[in-house]
Amino acid sequence: MKKKNNGATAIVVTILVIMVVLWQMAAQVGLINGQLLGSPLGIYKSAVIGFTKGQLLWDTWVTLAETVLGLVVGSALGIVLGLVLWFYPRISDIVEQFAILLNSIPKIALGPLIIIWFGSGMVSKIWLAGISTFAVAMISSCAAAQEVDRDLLNLFKSFKAQRAMIFRKLILPASIPWIFSILRINIGFALIGAVVGEFIASESGLGHAVFVAGSLFDLNTVWLGVLILTLMAAVLTWIVQLTEERIVSWKVEQ
Numbered sequence: 001m002k003k004k005n006n007g008a009t010a011i012v013v014t015i016l017v018i019m020v021v022l023w024q025m026a027a028q029v030g031l032i033n034g035q036l037l038g039s040p041l042g043i044y045k046s047a048v049i050g051f052t053k054g055q056l057l058w059d060t061w062v063t064l065a066e067t068v069l070g071l072v073v074g075s076a077l078g079i080v081l082g083l084v085l086w087f088y089p090r091i092s093d094i095v096e097q098f099a100i101l102l103n104s105i106p107k108i109a110l111g112p113l114i115i116i117w118f119g120s121g122m123v124s125k126i127w128l129a130g131i132s133t134f135a136v137a138m139i140s141s142c143a144a145a146q147e148v149d150r151d152l153l154n155l156f157k158s159f160k161a162q163r164a165m166i167f168r169k170l171i172l173p174a175s176i177p178w179i180f181s182i183l184r185i186n187i188g189f190a191l192i193g194a195v196v197g198e199f200i201a202s203e204s205g206l207g208h209a210v211f212v213a214g215s216l217f218d219l220n221t222v223w224l225g226v227l228i229l230t231l232m233a234a235v236l237t238w239i240v241q242l243t244e245e246r247i248v249s250w251k252v253e254q
Helices: 002-029 040-053 055-087 089-104 107-118 122-146 150-158 163-200 206-215 219-253
Strands: none
Touching: 002 040, 040 055, 040 219, 055 089, 055 122, 055 163, 055 206, 055 219, 089 122, 107 122, 107 163, 122 163, 150 163, 163 206, 163 219, 206 219
């Protein structure tokens, strides 16, 4: 599997390099409008300026902090609530329907309300990121608790195991792969929530930088912000995957 993954990664990197080279060549010879579409060299120059002034590092840190805090808080609350609902099957369907309703609301529509309630600082962006992840985490974790192997569940019940023991010994361990899948999915939702909040009202962050650059038709800075956001999501996903591998290997050794 590792060889296949390495081969696929090499192919993807090669394709991206070729696309970047062709993009730059097309911009240099005038096949495309570099002012309208940007260029790799222009993006590089924008990155140098941004890092030299320090503003780009600060914007990246702000968005990263908002995303991670929103991801952790929203996902944790959703996962805990979804798993706890296993103890209350009669109300789990009702709560799940409310979560589906919340998840169907466009988060950009909630943005102005959150900004008004919690201000234009980081707190409102964390709230938006958390709200964007909470419903998905709750729905998925509730489904994870319900998808446990029925034979194993019946085996525990046949030994008169209490519900607390079944939850601790069966439901929770069986839900670990689901939990990490939830976190990987929610990285994108948390990032969207934070950036949307920065678009609406903020004084810093990558979303704010992209919004300002777009207003000034600075396409190179816009592309730079998009690339950093993509890299941020990739790194966070890698961290979650690495953590999952460590925990799964630890469980196997135990």
